[in-house]
Amino acid sequence: MAERPATGRKDRPAAPRLRLDELLEDLQAQVAQVRATRDRVHALLDAVLTIGSDLDLDVVLRRITESAVTVVDAEYGALGVLGEEGQIKRFITVGVDEETIKAIGHYPEGGGILGLLIREPEPLRLADLGTHPESVGFPKGHPPMTTFLGAPVRVRDRVFGNLYLTDKRGGARFDDEDEAVLRTLAAAAGVAIDNARLYEDTRRRERWLAASSDLTRGLLSGTDPDQVLYQVAATVRRLADADLVTVAVPFDGGDELVIEATDGEGAERVHGLVLPPTTLAAKVYHSNERVSSGALSEEPQEGGGSAGQIELGPGFLLPLGGSEHVRGVLQVANLPGGQEFSEATMTMISGFADQAALALEIAEHRREADRRMVLSDRDRIARDLHDLAIQRLFASGLTLNSVLGRISDRPEAAERVRRVVDDLDDTIKTVRNTIYALRERDREGARGLRAELLAETDRATGVLGFTPALRMTGLLDTGVPAEYAEQLLAVLRETLSNAARHAHATHVEVTAETDGSRLRLRVADNGTGIDPGVTRCSGLANLHRRAGDLGGSFTLGPNEPVGTVAEWTVPLPVEA
Structure with a gap:
C-alpha cells in the first residue's frame, strides 16, 4: 500500500494553538486589570479609612492630600483651603521639599488654573498645564509640572477647597478612572472634614463654657475686676491660639483708651499704652462694630496703638460689651505670617467677650455696693465721733476747767489739769480732722x-x-x-x-x-x-x-x- 503524505497532518494544529495563546494572553491581561482595579479599590478604601481615623482638622487635611497622591499615583499634590472671599487661605503640599517651598515664597492665592477650579468647582483634567488659556506659568524655583487633575472638596454643599494633582508617575496621562477615584476620595474627604470641624467646634465650645464659668465664678467671688482683665486676656489667647491679646478700657470723660491687660508676644511693650482716637481700637469702641484685618500693622492708624509698637499680622478687634455700654476693646492678633482667624473663632471670642463684659458689670455693681457700704460706715463713724466722742471730750474739758478755779491755791495740781485740758483740745482737733478726712476721701470729681x-x-x-x-x-x-x-x-x-x-x-x-x-x-x-x-x-x-x-x-x-x-x-x- 502506498503511504499518505504527512505534510497536511503537521500543519493543522497550528491555527488552534495560536488562537489559544491569544485567549490566554487576553485572560491574563484581564486578570491583571482586575487585580489592578482590586488594588486601586483597596488603596481607595485604605485612604478613606485613613482620612476618617482622626478628628484633628490639620491631621485630616494632611492625610487627604497624601491619600490623593497615592490613589492616582501622582508625583505632586496639594489641597487649597478656601477663605471667606474665595481665595486660598491654606495650601497643604505633598511631594515638594521645604527648601523648594521656601524658594517659591508665598503659596498661591488663587490665580491661573487654580483660580479656574475655584470659579468653576468641577473636576478638571489636562494633558498639559502650559497650553491651557488660563495658565499663568510657575513662579521662580517652582518644579516643572505637565499633566493635571483637580477636583473640589465639598462640605455640606459648600466648597471647602480643591485637590490639585500633577504629573502622573511613569509619564502617563490621568484617565477617567483616575478622575472617578479622585471624585470618590473628595466626597469621603468632605465627610471627614465635616466631622473634624464638628469635633473642633464641640471642643471649642467646651473650652468657652469652662472659661466663662471660671471667669464668672472668679468675679462673683470678689476678685478685683482689674485683675480679671488679665484673666480675660490670657483666656482669649488660649481659646483663639493667638500670639497677642490686649484689653483696652476708656478713660473717664475722654475719647482715649488705655491698654490695661495684655498676654502674649511683646505684651510688656504695649501694657499701659494710651490709644489716641485715631487707632482702630478707638474706632471699634465708638462704632461698637468688629474689625478684622490681614495685616494690622499696615492699617492706617497714624502710628498709634499696639500695632505701631509691635509688627502684627492677621487679627481682629471687637467691643467688650453690648451696644448700650461698651466697656472696652479686645484685640486678638497673630504675628506676621501667622494664620488668619476663622469666622467660627471670631464668633466664639465675641460670645466670650459679651459674657466677660456682663460678668464685669455685675462685679462692678457689687464693688460699687461695697464702696457705698464703706462710705455709709464712714459717715456713721464720723457722726458717732462728732456726736459722742467730741461731745464727751468737750464736756470733760469743761469739767476740768471748772475744777481749775477750785484748786487755784495748788499751782502744781492746777498746771497738771491745765495740760490735760490742752491735750483734750488737741485730741478734739485731731478727731475733727479725721472726720473731715473720712468725708472728703471719696469726694466725686477729683482728677487722678x-x-x-x-x-x-x-x-x-x-x-x-x-x-x-x-x-x-x-x-x-x-x-x-x-x-x-x-x-x-x-x-x-x-x-x-x-x-x-x-x-x-x-x-x-x-x-x-x-x-x-x-x-x-x-x-x-x-x-x-x-x-x-x-x-x-x-x-x-x-x-x-x-x-x-x-x-x-x-x-x-x-x-x-x-x-x-x-x-x-x-x-x-x-x-x-
Whole structure:
C-alpha cells in the first residue's frame, strides 16, 4: 500500500494553538486589570479609612492630600483651603521639599488654573498645564509640572477647597478612572472634614463654657475686676491660639483708651499704652462694630496703638460689651505670617467677650455696693465721733476747767489739769480732722494722676506737632501721694518742653509707672540727642533737684538708635 503524505497532518494544529495563546494572553491581561482595579479599590478604601481615623482638622487635611497622591499615583499634590472671599487661605503640599517651598515664597492665592477650579468647582483634567488659556506659568524655583487633575472638596454643599494633582508617575496621562477615584476620595474627604470641624467646634465650645464659668465664678467671688482683665486676656489667647491679646478700657470723660491687660508676644511693650482716637481700637469702641484685618500693622492708624509698637499680622478687634455700654476693646492678633482667624473663632471670642463684659458689670455693681457700704460706715463713724466722742471730750474739758478755779491755791495740781485740758483740745482737733478726712476721701470729681498725665501729653501736642506716645502702669491714681504726683507732672512738663525746643524730635514716648515702692517717669525721643557743648542748663538742674528732694535720682542719656532718654525715679513712702 502506498503511504499518505504527512505534510497536511503537521500543519493543522497550528491555527488552534495560536488562537489559544491569544485567549490566554487576553485572560491574563484581564486578570491583571482586575487585580489592578482590586488594588486601586483597596488603596481607595485604605485612604478613606485613613482620612476618617482622626478628628484633628490639620491631621485630616494632611492625610487627604497624601491619600490623593497615592490613589492616582501622582508625583505632586496639594489641597487649597478656601477663605471667606474665595481665595486660598491654606495650601497643604505633598511631594515638594521645604527648601523648594521656601524658594517659591508665598503659596498661591488663587490665580491661573487654580483660580479656574475655584470659579468653576468641577473636576478638571489636562494633558498639559502650559497650553491651557488660563495658565499663568510657575513662579521662580517652582518644579516643572505637565499633566493635571483637580477636583473640589465639598462640605455640606459648600466648597471647602480643591485637590490639585500633577504629573502622573511613569509619564502617563490621568484617565477617567483616575478622575472617578479622585471624585470618590473628595466626597469621603468632605465627610471627614465635616466631622473634624464638628469635633473642633464641640471642643471649642467646651473650652468657652469652662472659661466663662471660671471667669464668672472668679468675679462673683470678689476678685478685683482689674485683675480679671488679665484673666480675660490670657483666656482669649488660649481659646483663639493667638500670639497677642490686649484689653483696652476708656478713660473717664475722654475719647482715649488705655491698654490695661495684655498676654502674649511683646505684651510688656504695649501694657499701659494710651490709644489716641485715631487707632482702630478707638474706632471699634465708638462704632461698637468688629474689625478684622490681614495685616494690622499696615492699617492706617497714624502710628498709634499696639500695632505701631509691635509688627502684627492677621487679627481682629471687637467691643467688650453690648451696644448700650461698651466697656472696652479686645484685640486678638497673630504675628506676621501667622494664620488668619476663622469666622467660627471670631464668633466664639465675641460670645466670650459679651459674657466677660456682663460678668464685669455685675462685679462692678457689687464693688460699687461695697464702696457705698464703706462710705455709709464712714459717715456713721464720723457722726458717732462728732456726736459722742467730741461731745464727751468737750464736756470733760469743761469739767476740768471748772475744777481749775477750785484748786487755784495748788499751782502744781492746777498746771497738771491745765495740760490735760490742752491735750483734750488737741485730741478734739485731731478727731475733727479725721472726720473731715473720712468725708472728703471719696469726694466725686477729683482728677487722678492718670488723667493729669494724659492732659499734659495732650497739651504738649501743640508744641511738638504730634501726640506723644503714653504708657502708664501700676496704681498711679491710688498708690502715689499728691505731692509726688505734682513733682512728676512738673518733671514731665519740663522734659516735653525740652524735647520740643531743643531736640527737634518727631517721636516721643512717655512711660509712667509704679510698683508700690517707687515712682518712675521715662521720656524718650528720637531727636538730635544731647549737645556736648551744653554744660549747664537750669531746667536739668531743676529736674535733679526735684528728684533729690524726694530721695530719688534723675539721669539723662542717649537713646537707641538716636535721641535722648530722661529717667526720673523716686522712692515712695511706705504708707503710700
